[in-house]
Amino acid sequence: MIETIRAAFVIARRDFSAIIFSKSFFFFLLGPLFPLIIGIAAGGLGQQVRQDIDRPIIGVALEESQSEKLVSAHAALAKNLGNGSFPELLILTDVSPTSPDIKAKLDTASKPLTAIISGSLEAPLLTGSQQDVNRWKGRVALLSETAMSGSNPVAVKTDFVGATGSSKKRTQIATAQGGQIILILLTMILAGMVLSNLVEEKTNKIIEILAAAIPMDAIFLGKLFAMLGMALVGITVWSTLGFIGVSVISAGIPDLAAPAVGWPLFCVLMVLYFSMAYLLLGSLFLGIGAMATTVREVQTLSMPVTMGQLLVFFLAAFTVTKLGEPVEWFAVVFPFSSPFAMIARAAQMDNIWQHGVALIWQAMFTLIIIRFSVMLFRRNVMKSGNSARKKSLLKRLGDWNSA
Amino acid sequence: MTSSAQENFLENAIEAHQIVKRFDGELAVDGIDLKIKKGSIFGILGPNGAGKTTTLRMLLGIIDPDEGERFLLGSDDPISKAHQVGYLPEERGLYQSMKAFDAIAFMGALRGLPLAEGRKRGRQMMIDHGLGDAVDKQIRQLSKGMAQTVQLLGTIVHDPDLIILDEPFSGLDALNQGKLERLIRGQADKGVTVIFSTHVIAHAERLCEEIAIVANGKIPFTGKVSTARDRLRPQVHLETRNLDGPWRSAIPADCQPLGHNWHFTLPESGVEPLLRALVEGDAGIQSLSIERPGLHDAFVHIAGEAVAKKMEEDNAMEGEAA
Numbered sequence: 001m002i003e004t005i006r007a008a009f010v011i012a013r014r015d016f017s018a019i020i021f022s023k024s025f026f027f028f029l030l031g032p033l034f035p036l037i038i039g040i041a042a043g044g045l046g047q048q049v050r051q052d053i054d055r056p057i058i059g060v061a062l063e064e065s066q067s068e069k070l071v072s073a074h075a076a077l078a079k080n081l082g083n084g085s086f087p088e089l090l091i092l093t094d095v096s097p098t099s100p101d102i103k104a105k106l107d108t109a110s111k112p113l114t115a116i117i118s119g120s121l122e123a124p125l126l127t128g129s130q131q132d133v134n135r136w137k138g139r140v141a142l143l144s145e146t147a148m149s150g151s152n153p154v155a156v157k158t159d160f161v162g163a164t165g166s167s168k169k170r171t172q173i174a175t176a177q178g179g180q181i182i183l184i185l186l187t188m189i190l191a192g193m194v195l196s197n198l199v200e201e202k203t204n205k206i207i208e209i210l211a212a213a214i215p216m217d218a219i220f221l222g223k224l225f226a227m228l229g230m231a232l233v234g235i236t237v238w239s240t241l242g243f244i245g246v247s248v249i250s251a252g253i254p255d256l257a258a259p260a261v262g263w264p265l266f267c268v269l270m271v272l273y274f275s276m277a278y279l280l281l282g283s284l285f286l287g288i289g290a291m292a293t294t295v296r297e298v299q300t301l302s303m304p305v306t307m308g309q310l311l312v313f314f315l316a317a318f319t320v321t322k323l324g325e326p327v328e329w330f331a332v333v334f335p336f337s338s339p340f341a342m343i344a345r346a347a348q349m350d351n352i353w354q355h356g357v358a359l360i361w362q363a364m365f366t367l368i369i370i371r372f373s374v375m376l377f378r379r380n381v382m383k384s385g386n387s388a389r390k391k392s393l394l395k396r397l398g399d400w401n402s403a
Numbered sequence: 404m405t406s407s408a409q410e411n412f413l414e415n416a417i418e419a420h421q422i423v424k425r426f427d428g429e430l431a432v433d434g435i436d437l438k439i440k441k442g443s444i445f446g447i448l449g450p451n452g453a454g455k456t457t458t459l460r461m462l463l464g465i466i467d468p469d470e471g472e473r474f475l476l477g478s479d480d481p482i483s484k485a486h487q488v489g490y491l492p493e494e495r496g497l498y499q500s501m502k503a504f505d506a507i508a509f510m511g512a513l514r515g516l517p518l519a520e521g522r523k524r525g526r527q528m529m530i531d532h533g534l535g536d537a538v539d540k541q542i543r544q545l546s547k548g549m550a551q552t553v554q555l556l557g558t559i560v561h562d563p564d565l566i567i568l569d570e571p572f573s574g575l576d577a578l579n580q581g582k583l584e585r586l587i588r589g590q591a592d593k594g595v596t597v598i599f600s601t602h603v604i605a606h607a608e609r610l611c612e613e614i615a616i617v618a619n620g621k622i623p624f625t626g627k628v629s630t631a632r633d634r635l636r637p638q639v640h641l642e643t644r645n646l647d648g649p650w651r652s653a654i655p656a657d658c659q660p661l662g663h664n665w666h667f668t669l670p671e672s673g674v675e676p677l678l679r680a681l682v683e684g685d686a687g688i689q690s691l692s693i694e695r696p697g698l699h700d701a702f703v704h705i706a707g708e709a710v711a712k713k714m715e716e717d718n719a720m721e722g723e724a725a
Contacts, residue, residue, distance in 0.1 A: 003483075010512045018500060205496030211465045212490040213513035215482055378466060 004221070007214035011222025012229065015197075019230045028230075031189070032238055056114030058087040058136065061095040061102060066121045066147070073146035080153050086139055087114065102127050121148050175259045176320050176347035179270060180340045184313040187277045190231040192305060194282040195289040196298045197223050216374040220290075224282050224370075231278060232271075259347040269346045269355060276362040277339035281309065283366050284336075287373025316340030323348060332358065335365040415474075416441045416565050416596040417462055422471035424457050431457045433620040434471065439598060439613070441564075444591045446607035447600040448702060449617030450714035455600040456493055458617065459569050463490055476565060486515040489563035493570045493600075495554050499543040503553050504529060506542055510557030521560055528556045532582075548579050555583070559590065566590055568599040572606055584610060602717045608698040618706040628698060635696040635704050639677070641665040642689040650684025653677050669693060 019025055060067050071089060078086050090113065095105050097118050106113050106128065115128025115136060121144045126133050146153075201207040210219050259266040285305060292298045316337045319328035323345065331341035342358045419437040423430070432454045439445045447455050460466045462473055464481030475481035475488070497506050507528065508521030516524075529538050532552060542550055551574065559566060568587075572580050587597050587610055601607055607614050608628065615625040624631055641654075642664050653676070658667040670677060674693060681688055696704075703711040 006515075007513065010509075014498070014509060018498070022500070200498075201496075204499060205492070205494040206498060207496075208460075208465065208492040208494065209490070209496065209510065210513065212460075212463045212482075212488075212492070213485050213510075 004215050004218045007218035008222035008225065010214070011210070011219055012226040015223055015226030016229045019226065020233065025230075029234060029237055031234075055084065056087045056132070056136075057090050057111050058140070059090050059092045059095075059105065059109055059113045059116040061092045061099065061105070061116055061118040062097050062120065062124075064093075066097075067091050069121065069147040069150065070117070070143055073143050076152050077143065077146055086143070087136060092116065172259060172348045173320060175266075176344035177317065179259075179266070179343040179347055180313070180316055180320065183270070183274055183277055183340055183343055184309070184316075186231070186235060186274055187281055188306065188309050188313075190227070190234070191278050191281040191285060191309075192302060194224065194227050194285045195292075195301060195305065196295065197227060197286055198290045199292065199295055199298055202293060211378075216378060217370055220283065220286055220370045220374060224279060224286060227282060228275060228278050232275075235274070260350040261346050261352060265352070266346055269343060272355075272359060273339035273343045273346075276359060276366070279366045280335055280339070280362060280369070283369040283373065287369060287376060290373060290377045312337045313340060316344065320344045333361075335362060338362055414441060415439060416443075417473070417475055417598070419458075419462060419473040420471050422458070422461055422468040422473055424454075424461060424466070425469055430620050432461065432468070435617075435620075435622050437462075437615060437622065437625060439596065441596050442591070442594050443596060443612050444587060444610050445596070445598045446611035446614040447598065447617055448602070448604060448607050448614055449600070449706070450602050450710055451717045452713075453617040453710070454620040455617050456569055459567055459598075459600060463488070463567060485513075486561065487564040488514070489558040489561070489566040491555055491558045491566075491568045491571055493573065495551055495574075497542045497550060497554055497557075499541065501542055502539055503534070503542060503545060503549075504538045506553055507557040507560050510554075511560040514561045514563070516561040524560050525556065528560065529553070532556065548575065551575065552579070552582075555586070559586075563595065565596045566598070568597070570601060571599050572601060572603055580606075602714045604697075604699045604702055604714075614698075616702060616706050618710040624705045631701040631705065632696050632698060635668075635700055636671070637669040638694050638696065639665070639667050639669050640690075640692045640694065641667075641681075641686075642691070643681075644687025644689055645685065648684050648686060650681045650686040653680030653684065663689065 060070055062070065071091070074086055074089055090109065090111055092105065092109065095102065095116075095118070097120065099105075099118070102116050102118050102125075105116060113128075114132045115126050117124050117126055117140055119125035124140060124144050126137050126140050128136075198207070201210065261269065288301060288305070289298055292301060315334070316331050317340075319325070319331045319341055322328045328341065331337045332345070338358055339362060342355060346355065415438050417437060417439040419435055421434045421436060422432060423434055424432040435454075435458055437458075447458065449455050457466070461468045462475055462481065464475070464485075472479060473481070476484045478484050481488075498509070501509065504522055504525035507525030508516075508518055511521035511524070512518045526538050529535060534549060534552060537545055537549055537553075542553065545553065555571070558568070566587075571583055571587075575583060584606070587599070591597050599606075599610075611628055613625070613627050614631065615622050616631070624634075639654075643650075643660075644663070646660060646663065653670070654665060655667050655670070658665055678691075681691075699711075702714075
């Protein structure tokens with residue numbers, strides 16, 4: 001056992017330093033910047049489009065005094081309900097409240113109009129398409145009512161508390177979902193890299209030197225921990241930059257609702273469950289990737305592997321609000337979804353012992369997968385002769401089933 | 404373990420009893436028995452595909468035999484003895500981005516040598532082997548021959564008791580083959596057991612005390628090189644002045660002369676009766692030589708014409724590739 005750990009350390013040290021001190025690691029660190037930039041750009045565009053759609057302009061063809069009252073009522077209500085709650089108003093000075101050309105004005109106004117209010121405040125007439133009229137007539141009625149009464153909305157005094165039972169539950173679920181999303185995103189981005197991890201050794205024909213010198217389990221363990229180390233370095237860099245960025249932008253750390261186990265332990269559990277999720281999926285990917293002989297085979301495997309990860313995530317996400325139900329227990333016990341389900345529990349349940357049990361279970365399963373992968377590898381890959389090299393991945397996996 | 408078995412383990416670096424390996428139902432190694440004495444240079448001879456590499460991989464614990472048992476330095480778990488073993492596989496490989504001395508140190512570290520010590524030794528070994536200028540170069544910057552030497556140095560950097568080399572001469576030019584032969588002899592002089600596989604008989608003949616001939620997954624012969632050669636009777640090359648006479652009965656009846664030259668296998672009665680008969684029978688000896696068969700002849704005799712031809716083809720292909 002000690003020899004296996006020593007040998008795993010030799011492998012991990014080599015792999016870790018080879019990755020960290022390579023030029024490509026810098027680009028790896030920049031990786032999350034690209035989706036961030038795309039996200040911001042897409043978000044900005046989307047918001048602009050939404051604003052254009054959601055803030056239509058309604059023309060006002062009323063008596064001048066009534067138009068002024070309507071505009072005042074609009075300002076007063078928008079102050080309390082938010083500017084986006086009401087359409088923009090455009091006073092149409094050249095149209096009479098009783099003009100028969102109201103419909104024509106919809107197309108000839110200086111700005112594109114969604115509808116036109118005409119008639120009077122007491123009996124407003126809203127002209128527009130059925131969909132737009134149905135959408136806005138309630139708010140036009142509210143505007144007219146407020147305009148006629150001439151009074152401002154009553155000021156409501158406020159008294160805040162930290163959290164109510166309902167808000168606490170709601171925010172803890174949000175924390176659970178947030179924790180899960182962060183875990184799955186990081187695992188998806190990082191664990192997939194393990195797939196191609198043994199290809200270098202096989203391409204460079206080093207695998208036989210390693211296999212003759214140290215236990216195969218040590219090779220798999222060493223590679224896995226080197227990749228985990230690299231992932232944790234990346235996460236540390238990204239989270240530090242993210243922390244600084246959020247602090248600067250929002251002038252301080254946002255006051256988030258605490259998860260059930262408290263923030264410090266939750267953060268520790270996030271790291272531990274990420275590590276376990278990474279090791280679990282990584283050991284599986286390493287095992288599958290070890291069967292592949294070429295980079296092309298590895299690339300072909302990436303798609304089903306990513307889909308598999310998503311399924312696991314959906315299972316865990318589905319059970320966030322179903323604590324204690326059979327499906328949630330399944331997500332907790334099923335090794336690949338266990339870290340995600342357990343982080344959701346950490347957000348919503350305050351007992352700590354269950355995390356110890358879960359971590360031991362996940363670690364055990366990681367070792368089982370490694371053993372299984374090593375068995376497959378030794379049985380199907382370490383052969384001499386051409387026939388062994390030419391066999392496809394599926395055939396090699398099939399060999400194990402038939403053995 | 405019986406006392407005789409313990410003695411065997413003290414005496415033998417490797418023991419294999421009836422080891423069998425199948426790939427996809429096909430026999431790759433078919434019940435091999437092997438005993439290799441400590442401190443000897445042992446050659447495993449056979450053409451490509453005969454089962455040499457599979458045998459070595461089983462002996463090293465890279466793969467397990469389907470049947471039989473093997474002991475490496477007295478242990479049936481060969482990987483547990485990895486610290487005492489150096490292995491150079493047939494398919495050479497190193498991490499391309501590693502510096503040469505680091506690659507040697509890494510290979511030592513795999514087998515338990517502290518990294519700092521490995522780096523120190525790696526530098527010194529490279530200087531000793533005329534590669535001082537390449538110490539800090541990356542493997543990808545080295546020539547193929549230099550990279551092979553680096554890998555060989557990595558195989559012995561931890562001072563192993565047993566060195567196993569799979570086709571070590573493959574891909575080397577004559578100069579480097581000579582260097583490798585000297586290195587093998589040097590290790591053997593230090594008491595290290597050296598086992599190598601090859602399909603070039605000359606290397607085995609020059610270096611080995613004992614050999615195993617592998618053909619079609621079996622070992623039809625294992626033992627001393629001299630014993631293999633003694634399987635064939637010496638060959639007589641005789642030139643006579645006369646073509647007939649009483650002496651004629653001393654040579655095989657079916658032997659026909661080429662001019663005045665006779666080639667035949669030395670009769671079982673030996674050299675003395677032959678010589679007496681030739682002299683007393685007035686053969687008029689012009690020249691006479693009695694040659695002991697070489698290992699190549701012994702190989703053909705033991706493994707068969709087809710296997711020998713396959714091995715010659717392998718050699719020719721490798722020569723073309725080089």
